[in-house]
Amino acid sequence: MASNAAVPFWRSAGMTYITYSNLCANLVRQCLKEPYKTEALSREKVHFSLSKFVDGNPQKPVIRSDSPTE
């Protein structure tokens, strides 16, 4: 059975739909006029701490953040 539909170019380049959608949304946000632009960009900021587990033990946590840390 051949593929059901033409594969979109970003899918064949290895990008997932979520990445594509978030990229488009970011591009639109960057083209907004001033007060809306800062609001939109600050709304999307994330701040989280990630720690990988090896052999049942958490490794040192890594903080990923869009806001500058002291």
Place this chain on the structure above:
Amino acid sequence: MFRRVTVGLLARTTEARPFSTDLQAAQTVDSTFVEAWKKVGPNLDPPKTPLSFMRPRLPTPSAIPSKLSVNFVIPYAYEVSGKEVDMVTIPASTGQMGVLPGHVSTITELKPGVQSVHEGNEVTKYFVSSGFAFIHANSIADIVVAEAAPLDQIDSSLVQKGLAEFTQKLSSASTDLEKAEAQIGVDVHSSLNAALTG
């Protein structure tokens, strides 16, 4: 004995099977669960199931309704919630699509473009980045997008700059992924441009 079997079979096959597009109204109470509960614990009230918390789906009306009910949502807001409108045009990936009341059930992926909501004489236009639109048989349209902005919040000089930047990136891109990203940039900015000028 075997005559009864054939009668039974025949009765079942000649019964009209409902189409999946003719949806009945959804139930709010899970009746089989409630009956089973009452058998086991007749004095206790049955707990609520998720079904009772949801708003019931409206039945498919037999005549075409005059208005379309639209739910246009973004991750941080309900832009349009259950508003009755005459028509919505959405930027489907196959092209600009107009949705009137009584539209056939459809699920489409949206591409970056302009979406407009028409009610009487007023038209509200939004630029949507990408998402999906679900149109149900009972004339309810759900449009879910990652980012939407009214056209007057878009800055045309930034759009031009972005377009020039991405066209340049597209010509200088080396890996497939870079090319794809640059292509996406060009697509989004050119639809933004078209939205502002068109």
